[in-house]
Amino acid sequence: MYKKFVYSALLILLFTTVKAQLKTSDAVMKDFMSMRFGMFIHWGPVSLRGTEIGWSRDKQVSKEEYDSLYKEFDPVLFNADAIVNTAKAAGMKYLTITARHHDGFCLWPSKFTDYNIANTPFKKDVVGALNEACKKQGIKFCIYYSVLDWHHPDYPIHSAHNQTIDPNASMSRYITYMKDQLKELITKYDPYMLWFDGQWESPWTGEMGKDIYAYLKKLKPDVVINNRLGKEFGGVENKNIDLTKMVGDYDTPEQVVGRLNMAMPWESCFTICDQWAWKPNDKMKSLKTCLSILSKTAGGNGNLLLNVGPMADGRIEARQITRLKEIGDWLQLNGAAIYNTSGGPYTPTDNYATTRKGNKIYLHVLNTDTAAIALKNLPSRKIVKAQTMKGEAVAVKNESEYTTIALPPGLAHTTEYIIVLELDGNAETIPVID
Structure with missing residues (x-):
């Protein structure tokens, strides 16, 4: 009985291995x-x-x-x-x-x-x-x-x-x-x-x-x-x-x-x-x-x-x-x-989306008619620097539950743009934030 069990287990393992090999790497x-x-x-x-x-x-x-x-x-x-x-x-x-x-x-x-x-x-x-x-x-x-x-x-x-x-x-x-x-x-x-x-x-x-x-x-x-x-x-x-x-x-x-x-x-x-x-x-x-x-x-x-x-x-x-x-x-x-980034950590909304790589979160400002974006505070991470892709400094205000990103007034009502949020640690390990 034991031999049959081992034989069956080996067949299952072999089948699973073959199936795994079929998948794209x-x-x-x-x-x-x-x-x-x-x-x-x-x-x-x-x-x-x-x-x-x-x-x-x-x-x-x-x-x-x-x-x-x-x-x-x-x-x-x-x-x-x-x-x-x-x-x-x-x-x-x-x-x-x-x-x-x-x-x-x-x-x-x-x-x-x-x-x-x-x-x-x-x-x-x-x-x-x-x-x-x-x-x-x-x-x-x-x-x-x-x-x-x-x-x-x-x-x-x-x-x-x-x-x-x-x-x-x-x-x-x-x-x-x-x-x-x-x-x-x-x-x-x-x-x-x-x-x-x-x-x-x-x-x-x-x-x-x-x-x-x-x-x-x-x-x-x-x-x-x-x-x-x-x-x-x-x-x-x-x-x-x-x-x-x-x-x-x-x-x-x-x-x-x-x-x-x-x-x-x-x-x-x-x-x-x-x-x-x-x-x-x-x-x-x-x-x-x-x-x-x-x-x-x-x-x-x-x-x-x-x-x-x-x-x-x-x-x-x-x-x-x-x-x-x-x-x-x-x-x-x-x-x-966009390229070579991970999604999140924030779930996209009609106002913004976020991507991340290394110690950076990229905040995609979709609604450029708004003056500020409030994000839930990051767990175990802090924003140490914020700027546009062209290097213009962006004001950040930390509160008890939210961090408010003041959007540059000169970019109001323009094409969608990106604000780079530099963190004091890895952004890619942050769990998803709804």
């Missing part, structure tokens, strides 16, 4: 989270119509028309170097391209389907071009790949707006197709990170997600993988997730800033306009809104993946490039408060 995840800011790109033939990628198929655009758009897709002004340069000028450290969205169209010349960029008038490999441009400019290259594919005959659902199961479809054949394409993407482009999506529909199961995750880890052990291979993710609801059920390395709240979390890595994805894919005259977020999202995200200990949608000719709109450059200009001065 702590060093890689630390590197990923230190970057804080990346570019998301949603793009494909649908830009010819200006409707939403994937979701407008079988709604604003008929399936037949949507599925034929690739025949006229010829983005002659696409310039991978220019797009990556735009990301770099914005202060972004990584770039994620929708190699295949829910509509099934592939932006690389996949040998496993004819529904790809090689069969358009353009013909050029978009994924490959962006990969090369990222390598040249020192940006991490990442790939988005949808779990579902409404175009593929073996995926059982063929429309977002009609969930009827096709009895002739085969998930086993479809998963083989997925694995073939994912191996192709990893072999050809060696992505730093894979961003999955579309796992919410009924044909896809959590076990399928675990199988794909394990398969990818055998192909490239340290590729970073988000948590949308499984059903457990924050998403647009920003819900609390069960980590025991999560498949992947980090959580993905969508169009909302994630909660402050010092234990679990996360990345919020936002659109710079309203729609993911390009839309004529789409409402664009103000600089103030973009900076607030960035600061609150870093303040919550997360990354921000900010999306742009190139036009049908391959260019990012000039107004979006201008907005991104404005963010980059802000980061030129304030990047120390």
